[in-house]
């Protein structure tokens with residue numbers, strides 16, 4: 546199984562470094578304070594959020610304006626991630642260690658820009674667990690990210706095209722958007738309640754399994770054992 550992880554609310558909390566950096570960038574560039582207040586961000590891609598901010602304040606979301614926002618945001622994020630509120634979610638390191646030991650590939654599937662993702666994970670020392678993935682800088686629409694991650698892993702692992710299917714892939718995330726971006730492609734979805742959504746919301750969105758956090762490793766591994774057998778069975782049945 547290929548495991549793809551969301552970042553904010555799933556692996557870590559950045560201590561609101563992302564939101565602060567967006568607000569600071571917007572203020573520096575366009576002179577508006579607290580520009581992203583009232584804009585819901587969970588599960589959205591960075592570009593999607595930046596566009597919503599620009600439009601909300603009557604600024605055209607042109608490529609130039611977005612490029613300027615991206616550059617300024619990343620600059621602020623570099624320093625804002627150094628804050629006392631950031632934290633690793635329960636069980637994350639142990640979970641990643643276990644998958645690595647068992648030889649399962651692990652990657653990122655996140656709305657963060659690639660550079661932003663790496664900045665957020667760096668203080669926790671998590672970057673080495675994720676050789677590649679798909680990012681908000683690859684596509685504005687989260688639903689388009691899974692095939693990008695699969696292509697990159699197929700190349701990385703020297704699989705031939707079509708060998709690494711969504712059915713052999715688990716997307717781990719904390720919002721209904723994480724669930725959706727897996728299910729639209731037929732991948733498995735594991736929900737965690739370490740973000741703004743509870744178990745019911747994630748199940749309603751279609752998650753195959755929901756745990757409080759990744760310290761419930763035994764529950765998750767048991768489930769994966771079952772679905773792996775199921776996937777193998779189906780592949781045998783269809784010849």
Ligand SMILES: [Mg+2]
Nearest residue numbers: 551553554719
């Ligand atoms: Mg998230």
